[in-house]
Amino acid sequence: MQKDAKFVKEIADMKEDFPQWYTDVILKTELVDYGPVKGTMVIRPYGYEIWEHIRDELDRRFKATGHKNAYFPMFIPLSYLMKEAEHVEGFAPEVALVTHVGNTELEEKLVVRPTSETIICDMYSKWVQSYRDLPLLINQWANVVRWEKTTRPFLRTSEFLWQEGHTLHSTEEEAREETLRMLEVYREFMQNVLAIEVLTGKKTEKEKFAGAVDTYTMEAMMLDGKSLQSGTSHYLGKNFASAFEIKYLDRDGKLKNPYQTSWGVSTRLIGALIMAHGDQRGLKLPPRVAPVQTVVIPVAQHKEGVIEKARELADALRKAGVRVEVDERDQSVGWKFNEWEMKGAPLRIEIGPRDIENGVCVFSRRDTHEKGTIALADVAEKVPALLDDIHETMYRQSADFLHSHIVTCHNMAEFNVALDKQCFVKAMWCGCRECEDAIKAETAASARALPFDQTPVGDTCVYCGKPAKHTVVFAKSY
């Protein structure tokens, strides 16, 4: 599609209207479009390729930690959802129901999975008989449906893509280890693939998954100071296993319920990387998931030998494992620079007649705007190193941003000032639901996590002033 260089200027000012900036960026870069049914999204090729890289990177990590993939049906009998009391309360209002096939009414209504604990537990109850069948370590890549009132592409949509791990273990200790192991897999992935620093910890009772004993979370800070819950890992205890009568014969000859975990991340991660890294010019994609890691732009491409040299350069990079594209479109060089800045390609390489004479090309980094030249003979070695450096620089920036925007607060006056400055708030909490609810009602900030480091930052609850029990990070969130 032909585009106008002015498009870049049409992106809303991110300081003035961050939500509009987000919408402008995702639509103009063709990551996504709105589907015809309210709250649905179409993930366009440029967005879907980011998801493919996220999926492949995570899948490799899941397999390396002993998990295998499987696929469970999307339609769950409504009665299954009812079996775990907290679970049905959490999900029933937002489930899509299939009631008819053609003109025929179904005997039992079917839920389109909002998550798959119930149907997976039903199958596990058939598959697991002996302690030899444990641990059972299965993951699923699938679409799920949760009907939300307020939707935004990637962040909250009626249908989204995700993975959900579901494991069974013979001891509580082993299940709790698995819960934390997978949270760590996620954290390491965020750091080393998406170049995003996250805050990890435990959810409060109010914020935990419907049906879990404990929910652990990783929270990422978006550039507007809001938190994005980017992945969760749940210790489910025996809640589902007993509701679904999963039993195994243990070594001691006794029938027991196993201990369970589940954990997931979704296409929401694409929203996370846009809002953690972008700038006024558009996307700034972390190199390890960028569909085009390096764009090669021929300068004076009508001149003899330029296109050929650009293609040769791209071939050399491709052989070195770089995802590269030569932009040969009939547009000005300036137009292409703007276009690829907006689309967030981590590295741009220009090559024109004079460069060819000098045996070099010119690079320009999307992250720091640093420019330089590389000898053509060195590109296959230098470009991968540059991409690694871009990754490291982006991650350090994300880490600095997060850590410099967490403010310790001892009372609600400080709390409100910190929120106004688009910061996370670290504060003490008495542990009672009333204070948590009141803070949410008055400030719109919720308890994001009880960080693993529970070093107290005071003695009294930031809200009621009574003796404090927990160190909590509060923030506004997506």
Added chain:
Amino acid sequence: MQKDAKFVKEIADMKEDFPQWYTDVILKTELVDYGPVKGTMVIRPYGYEIWEHIRDELDRRFKATGHKNAYFPMFIPLSYLMKEAEHVEGFAPEVALVTHVGNTELEEKLVVRPTSETIICDMYSKWVQSYRDLPLLINQWANVVRWEKTTRPFLRTSEFLWQEGHTLHSTEEEAREETLRMLEVYREFMQNVLAIEVLTGKKTEKEKFAGAVDTYTMEAMMLDGKSLQSGTSHYLGKNFASAFEIKYLDRDGKLKNPYQTSWGVSTRLIGALIMAHGDQRGLKLPPRVAPVQTVVIPVAQHKEGVIEKARELADALRKAGVRVEVDERDQSVGWKFNEWEMKGAPLRIEIGPRDIENGVCVFSRRDTHEKGTIALADVAEKVPALLDDIHETMYRQSADFLHSHIVTCHNMAEFNVALDKQCFVKAMWCGCRECEDAIKAETAASARALPFDQTPVGDTCVYCGKPAKHTVVFAKSY
């Protein structure tokens, strides 16, 4: 799960009851299980890994031919399905309908996609404006739902996984080329990955896709002589493009509808490889999609150094790119042999104390039962070559089987004899629907394809005796 060696004997006789043999094999090898909702299946890890290899192999081919992946919503407004007349007639009776979210009735009923032409065309009508936007070459990997009365895991299930390519072109010629290019991608994949010979050709009007101008098919012969439609590629003309008002401004300044194709294969391919290659002992997996290409079985594994040597051997194979597993379970060697024959591992390697002394291991091929020894120093070189040879042998066997089971028939007496002998029938046809319907009603065989090679095998229609127009392959089918 602990299993009994007798399991192998519990597989039904494939010559006496092929459908029961199929069911026994897929359940006992843990490829699949029945879901709680009628007609649904759970693809278990051993089956899902086969699908992962199929997906990766195909995806690489789609990308090499210029296609990109995207994801479109699963919920389609019911009104969309109505826009293309033949399409709605074909799919309306079997679509699952979402009517409610929680307790709230939706304003418009939503169809769970049986295929995505309609929603994709709606998006394409927004995206395509100029001839510069063509060709548009997009593929989607997704789940789809078609409510079928008679279901069987992998072959016909309410929900299944598939890929669907949807492309737009500025000329009919280019769209027809794409239709045949993708059929050829499928054929080459069947041959070089699944080791299955297929018959390719065009569908009759009766058998074509609802909404297509022409449907091309590849048909594989199962061991019971029935045909399994394994993939289709459709030339859609302007049928959907005009119904959905997809228009582009051509070079000549005129607004035009583009020409369209769609093409797909599904988890049905797993059914195809089971029924094309299996035997009385169970699965016989083609090496290029087998989850375990080589199983290493330690003999006298309690003896010092045996397990270690088996693991060392497996590591060497893994480094050579072989998917390998060491079966260290506390079971007898005989039990393991039976188990892995049933599960269809293409190559088995045994290694015991005497082998270690002699610096060799013993291999046994699943396809030919040929046995031999390999020097331990040579395994990394010899095993990949053996796996390639197993592939070639399996493919030649499939090709011989198909070509030796196609019988030319000149009248219905010959036709019935050929069907009784579990063969495909090659015969002439006048081209009228009445004869096609009558043949189906009397013999249960349908016109599978008009093969690309239309060399006549006679002058008159096999059914009515009037002048013949087409050479057709008829068969019973899944």
